[in-house]
Amino acid sequence: MHTCDIRVFVSQESLQTLTLASIAGELQSYSEVCEALSTLEVALGFLAMTGGEPHMQLSHYLEEVLQMGNQVAEHILKTLSMCCLKHCVALWQLLASLKSENMLRLKRDPFVGISDDYKQVLSEDEHRLLTTFFSVCNADTFLLEMHEFMVLVLKTPNATDTYKPDWLKETLVSYMERKDLDIPPDVEELFPEQICLSHYVEAWKFIVTFKQER
Numbered sequence: 001m002h003t004c005d006i007r008v009f010v011s012q013e014s015l016q017t018l019t020l021a022s023i024a025g026e027l028q029s030y031s032e033v034c035e036a037l038s039t040l041e042v043a044l045g046f047l048a049m050t051g052g053e054p055h056m057q058l059s060h061y062l063e064e065v066l067q068m069g070n071q072v073a074e075h076i077l078k079t080l081s082m083c084c085l086k087h088c089v090a091l092w093q094l095l096a097s098l099k100s101e102n103m104l105r106l107k108r109d110p111f112v113g114i115s116d117d118y119k120q121v122l123s124e125d126e127h128r129l130l131t132t133f134f135s136v137c138n139a140d141t142f143l144l145e146m147h148e149f150m151v152l153v154l155k156t157p158n159a160t161d162t163y164k165p166d167w168l169k170e171t172l173v174s175y176m177e178r179k180d181l182d183i184p185p186d187v188e189e190l191f192p193e194q195i196c197l198s199h200y201v202e203a204w205k206f207i208v209t210f211k212q213e214r
Contacts, residue, residue, distance in 0.1 A: 015090045017140060019082055023094060026079040030102040036076050037095040042068070044088055054086035061085060097147040101208050111201050113155050117165050120198040122206060129192035130206055137186035142172075143211075146204050149175050154200065165198030 015023075027033045043062060046052075052061060059081035063069035069077070083091050100110035111119075122130070133139075149172055153159060163171060169191045173183050195203055 014141070015083065015087050015094065020094055020140065023079055023082055023091070024098060026075070027095075027098060030099070030106060032073075032076065033095060033098045033102055035073060036079060037092070037099055039068070039072050039076060039080065040088065040092055040095060042066070044092060047085065047088065052085045054084065056085050057081055058083045058085060058088065058091070093144050093148050096151060097144055100147060100151075101212075104205060104208065111150060111155070114150060114201060115154070115160050117160050117198060118150075118154055118200040119202060120165070120196075122195075122199055122202050126192075126195060126199065126203075127206060129194060130203060131210060133186075133190055133192060134207055134210055137184075137190060139184055139187060139191075142184055142187050142191075143204070143207060145176055145181070146172060146200075146207075150200065150204065163197060165196055167193055168195045168197050168200055168203065169193055171197055 027036055039062065040058075043058065043066065046066060052065070059077045062072060062077065062080065080091075103110040153175070154163065169187065173188065176183055
């Protein structure tokens with residue numbers, strides 16, 4: 001699912017941190033995350049074509065408009081009921097990231113297809129810099145943007161022609177600015193500039209593991 005293709009059609013609004021945590025807490029297994037994500041992608045496909053009322057509950061849209069109530073597990077519908085249609089893009093971002101996190105736990109590679117140019121191993125010093133940053137900063141939104149950039153941009157065949165293995169922060173801040181998103185002040189001021197785009201995949205993996213262990 002290419003969220004850049006649906007942003008024009010779907011009203012979007014950020015999900016509150018508490019809601020993000022609640023949704024993540026409800027989806028305990030890889031299979032549940034995958035079912036929620038595939039269900040959402042069906043909804044996004046229809047919304048891209050027909051639009052929808054931004055404040056309509058997502059579960060109501062699935063059950064009453066798309067008539068999918070019998071095709072989706074009750075637990076998944078209940079979890080998706082935490083969101084309205086205006087949250088669909090933000091929800092896709094969260095569920096896609098959760099899928100990758102679950103794949104890591106299952107010792108599977110969620111980033112097949114991304115060039116090795118972006119998978120350089122981090123040094124101990126770079127581990128320390130990232131640990132220091134995420135110990136003092138709340139950058140959950142930034143982490144979701146990192147993941148989206150990986151799966152929607154760096155996974156494209158010609159990514160290396162456009163995005164050279166240079167500074168990570170500069171590239172991602174520019175990406176967020178093009179989406180008219182507010183850049184977290186902590187990111188602009190404190191994210192270590194020594195972390196390059198060549199470290200992108202390993203940096204995301206390290207940060208996710210660090211956050212899970214906290």
